[in-house]
Amino acid sequence: MIGYNVAMIRRESIEGLKARLDIVDVIGSYIELKRSGATYKARCPFHEEKTPSFVVTPSRQMYHCFGCGAGGDAIKFVMEIEKLSYPEAIEKLARQYNYTLHYDQTPQKTKPKILETISEFWRVQLEKTTHALAYLKSRGVYESMIEKFELGWAPDSAITLAFARSHFLAADELVAEGVAGRDELGRLYARFTQRLIFPIRSHTGELVGFGGRTLSNHPAKYINSPQSELFNKSRLLYGYHLAKESIFRHKEILVTEGYLDVIMLHQAGFTQAVATLGTALTKEHLPLLRRGEPRVIVAYDGDNAGVAAALKAALLLSEGGFEGGVVLFTGGKDPADMIHEGRSDEVRELLRHPRPFVRFVIEQMVASYDLNIPERREEALQELKKYLLTLSPIMQEEYRPMVARLLGIRPELLGRKGREVRMPARCGGDLGELSLIKTLLLRRHLLDHLVEFLHPDLFEHHRNLFEALWQERDDPALLALLADDAIATIDDEEVLRRHLAALMCAMEERRLARIRENESDFRRKSHGMRRLQERIRRLKAGELLPYVDTSEILKL
Numbered sequence: 041m042i043g044y045n046v047a048m049i050r051r052e053s054i055e056g057l058k059a060r061l062d063i064v065d066v067i068g069s070y071i072e073l074k075r076s077g078a079t080y081k082a083r084c085p086f087h088e089e090k091t092p093s094f095v096v097t098p099s100r101q102m103y104h105c106f107g108c109g110a111g112g113d114a115i116k117f118v119m120e121i122e123k124l125s126y127p128e129a130i131e132k133l134a135r136q137y138n139y140t141l142h143y144d145q146t147p148q149k150t151k152p153k154i155l156e157t158i159s160e161f162w163r164v165q166l167e168k169t170t171h172a173l174a175y176l177k178s179r180g181v182y183e184s185m186i187e188k189f190e191l192g193w194a195p196d197s198a199i200t201l202a203f204a205r206s207h208f209l210a211a212d213e214l215v216a217e218g219v220a221g222r223d224e225l226g227r228l229y230a231r232f233t234q235r236l237i238f239p240i241r242s243h244t245g246e247l248v249g250f251g252g253r254t255l256s257n258h259p260a261k262y263i264n265s266p267q268s269e270l271f272n273k274s275r276l277l278y279g280y281h282l283a284k285e286s287i288f289r290h291k292e293i294l295v296t297e298g299y300l301d302v303i304m305l306h307q308a309g310f311t312q313a314v315a316t317l318g319t320a321l322t323k324e325h326l327p328l329l330r331r332g333e334p335r336v337i338v339a340y341d342g343d344n345a346g347v348a349a350a351l352k353a354a355l356l357l358s359e360g361g362f363e364g365g366v367v368l369f370t371g372g373k374d375p376a377d378m379i380h381e382g383r384s385d386e387v388r389e390l391l392r393h394p395r396p397f398v399r400f401v402i403e404q405m406v407a408s409y410d411l412n413i414p415e416r417r418e419e420a421l422q423e424l425k426k427y428l429l430t431l432s433p434i435m436q437e438e439y440r441p442m443v444a445r446l447l448g449i450r451p452e453l454l455g456r457k458g459r460e461v462r463m464p465a466r467c468g469g470d471l472g473e474l475s476l477i478k479t480l481l482l483r484r485h486l487l488d489h490l491v492e493f494l495h496p497d498l499f500e501h502h503r504n505l506f507e508a509l510w511q512e513r514d515d516p517a518l519l520a521l522l523a524d525d526a527i528a529t530i531d532d533e534e535v536l537r538r539h540l541a542a543l544m545c546a547m548e549e550r551r552l553a554r555i556r557e558n559e560s561d562f563r564r565k566s567h568g569m570r571r572l573q574e575r576i577r578r579l580k581a582g583e584l585l586p587y588v589d590t591s592e593i594l595k596l
Contacts, residue, residue, distance in 0.1 A: 048127075048143045048144050049127060049130060049131075049141055049143055049144075050141075050142045050143065050144055053141045053142040053143075054141075056139070057130060057133060057137070057141070058101075058113070058114075058115070060137055061101075061114045061115075062098070062114075063096055063098065063101045063102070063103065063114045064096055065331075066114040066117065066118065066133070067096055067114070067117055068080075068327050068331060069243060069327060069328065070085065070117075070121055070327065071085050071094075071327055072323070072326040072327045072330060072360070073096060073327065073330070074330075074361075074491060074492070075492065076095075076491055076492035076586060076587065078097070078098070078099065078588055078589065079095050079096060079097050079098070079589070080095070080096040080098070081093075081094065081095055081096075081491050081492070082094045084105040084107055084108060084110065085121060086105065086108055086110045086121075087105070087107060087110075089107050090484070090487075090512055091484070091487045091491075091509075091510055091511070091512060092487075092491050093105055093106040093107040094106075094107070094110075097589075099591070101113055101114065106496075106507075106511070114133070115129050115130060115133065116129075118133060122269075135246060136242070136244040136246055137244060138245070154209055154213055154214065154217045155217055155239075155249070155250075156247055157207060157209065158200070158203075158204070158209075158219050159237075159250070161192075161200070161203050162193055162200075162232075162237045163190060163191070163192040164192075165192060165193040165194070165195050166191060166192045166193035166236075166237075168193075169193040169195075172193045172236055172255060175236070176191070179300060179304075179376065179380060180304065180307075180376075180379065180380030181300070181303060181304070181307070182307055184307075185304075185306065185307050188282065189238065189239070189279070189282070189302075189303055189306075190239045191236065191237065191238060192236075192239070193235075193236060193237060194230065194232035194233055194234065194235045194237050194252060195234070196230075196233055196234065197229050197230035197233045200219075200230040200233070201220070201228060201230055204219075204220075211228050214228070215228075216268075217270075218231065218249055218250075218268060218270075218271060219231060219265075221266075231265070231266070232252040232263070234254065234255075234256065234258075235252030235253055235254050235255075235263070236252065236253045236255060237251070237252055238250065238251040238252070238253070238278070240264075240265070240271070240276060240278055240317065241280075241281045242276065243280045243281055243284065243328055243331070244281065245281040248265075248270050248276065249264060249270070249276075250265050251263070251264050251299055251317065251318070253299070262318055264317055264318060272324070273316075273317035273318065274319060274322045275324045275325065275328065276317055277295070277314040277315065277316065277325065277328055278299055278302055278315040278316075278317055279302040279303075279306070279314045279315060280314045280328065282306065282311070283302075283306075283311060283313060283314050284331070285311075286311040286312040287312045287331075287332055287334050288331075288332040288334075290312050290334070291332065291333070292312050292334050292335050292336075292337065293312050293313075293314060293334045293336055293337070294310060294313040294314065294337045294391065295314060295315070295321065295329075295336060295337065295338050295339065295353070296313055296314070296339050296340070296375060297340055297341060297346065297349070298315055298376070299315060300376040301313070301315060301339075301374055301375045302315045303376070304376040305375055305376075305387075307379065308379045308384040310387070310388075312334075313375075320352050320353065321338070321352065321356055321357075322356075326356070326360055329357075329362065330360075330362070335362070336357055336362050337364050337365060337366075337391055337394050338350055338353045338357070338364070338365070338367070338394075339367045339369065339375060339390075339391065340367075340368060340369070341369055342368040342369050342370035342371070343372075346368060346369075347368065347404070350366045350368060351400070351401065351404045353366070354366055354397040354398075354404075355401055355427075357397050358397035358398045358401055358430075358431065358435075359430040361432065364394060364396075364397060365394030365396045365397055365400065366394055366395050366397065366400045367390050367393075367394045367395075375387055398431065398435060398438075398439055399439070399442070401427060402424065402439060402442060402443055403446070405420065405424055405427065406424070406447065408420075411448065417447060417448075417449075420447060421447055421454075424443050424447070424454075428440065428454070429485055430485065432489045433489065433533035434533070437533060440454045470501045470502070471527065472542060472543060473499050473500070473501050473502045473505075473543065474502060474505075474527045475527055475528055475529065475530060475539065476530065476536075476539060476540065476543065477505055477506055477509060477521065478522065478524075478527050478528075479529045479530045479531075479536065480509060481509055481522060482522070482529055486536075487509075487510075490540070492587065493540055493585075493586060493587055494510075494540075494587065496510070497547055497587075498540075498543045498547050498587075499543075500547070500550065505518065505521070537584045538582060540584060541579045541584045541585075542579075544579055544584070544585065544587070545576055545580055548572050548575050548576045548579065549576060551572055551590060551593070552569060552572040552573065552576070555569055555572070555593075567594065568593045568594040572593060
């Protein structure tokens with residue numbers, strides 16, 4: 041990366057870049073953001089925490105962590121997360137968003153685009169390599185797809201290195217970019233040799249690495265660029281830059297296992313297809329999958345490895361609250377094979393009817409136990425109870441009967457409904473706050489499921505106690521609350537929602553009173569009062585609403 045002084049980048053150029061950036065888009069490419077009313081929340085990437093206290097506000101294009109105090113705009117976030125200087129962060133974002141920066145003077149040094157240069161060379165090599173072209177033809181790949189996905193051929197190491205020298209590409213730069221490596225004697229060699237090349241781009245279209253497939257009997261069928269700051273295969277999805285328009289339009293993303301699956305699916309019109317890079321789906325993939333809030337279809341092979349990978353993906357996605365399901369391709373065929381055989385309609389039909397993630401996980405878990413043995417049935421019960429607790433209260437209630445039926449047990453064994461607590465006579469109340477805090481303290485997973493409804497402003501009497509819970513601080517008052525038998529917990533989902541709505545109602549009434557007293561701008565005051573009165577009416581009717589901050593309430 042070029043190390044310019046920030047004074048060299050024109051101020052109007054920086055302002056133009058800022059105007060193009062969307063902070064949710066920038067931060068969402070690093071961490072998983074979940075909508076919470078007019079804001080987004082996440083676990084802070086700058087300090088360890090289990091409960092989200094990191095808030096992104098699109099209307100202000102700012103982020104703030106209530107736990108560690110970190111905050112700023114999109115450029116500040118990239119500086120902190122990537123450990124970059126201000127000009128380095130600007131240049132990185134400009135490249136990612138295809139924005140041209142302008143400088144007060146001509147830059148002294150221009151770094152050659154090594155990956156693009158090598159990729160173009162390999163594309164030319166493919167045109168000359170008949171057996172590689174014959175292989176692609178045998179798999180049914182059209183020339184248009186070869187061009188669309190920029191496929192190439194890596195020849196012998198000496199040929200690639202000779203080309204690099206002729207174009208003055210420095211050896212150390214080749215190693216840093218993952219194109220070359222050094223052996224134990226320090227000799228340079230090309231990492232990709234005699235392989236079909238699949239260029240890999242980030243979600244913004246920046247070339248970050250390569251995948252290579254051998255066409256011989258080499259034991260490593262596929263290799264990827266080495267892991268680096270630029271190339272992190274646990275955050276990348278092959279083909280996403282080509283698929284994103286279709287993903288946003290169809291509100292659906294197909295996640296497959298291989299490069300050729302993606303290419304053939306695009307060729308058959310399934311242009312929302314992407315693939316993981318030789319690795320299982322990970323938590324680091326989730327921010328990219330959540331962009332545009334599509335339903336996610338995991339389309340894997342039906343062999344043992346494919347089923348295991350699908351189960352891992354379904355666990356991750358169901359716990360993350362994603363909509364979608366799993367499709368398994370059986371009979372030794374993958375999507376690429378079926379499309380090549382002219383069976384695109386069968387593929388389309390399979391993709392129309394995925395097994396929902398939670399259903400798939402439950403069925404796979406049950407199938408892994410011999411339920412004729414009481415001990416194994418007990419183990420299955422405990423595993424499934426643990427899994428159900430990772431889901432939202434509504435999803436738990438939905439799938440309890442299915443689990444009981446598959447295990448052949450009474451539904452009560454999966455957890456009984458607790459006794460109802462008496463609702464406060466008015467909205468809010470000291471005991472009502474303590475009851476909710478104690479419930480969240482004992483059932484911490486609810487903090488994630490209820491994150492969009494929770495905020496310290498809800499707690500008129502015990503704000504500090506809730507903040508201690510929210511920020512996971514060691515507070516003796518929390519231990520005392522746990523030991524206080526006079527404070528009931530809320531074990532029934534419907535009661536919990538009504539209870540939370542009551543506290544929110546009390547908060548909105550407090551805000552309404554403050555606006556009546558303090559807001560001087562008549563138009564903003566009238567607008568805010570109308571919005572709050574409508575929220576209070578809906579809350580009193582039993583509807584639970586996401587938390588919205590006061591600035592959003594007053595916005596005209």
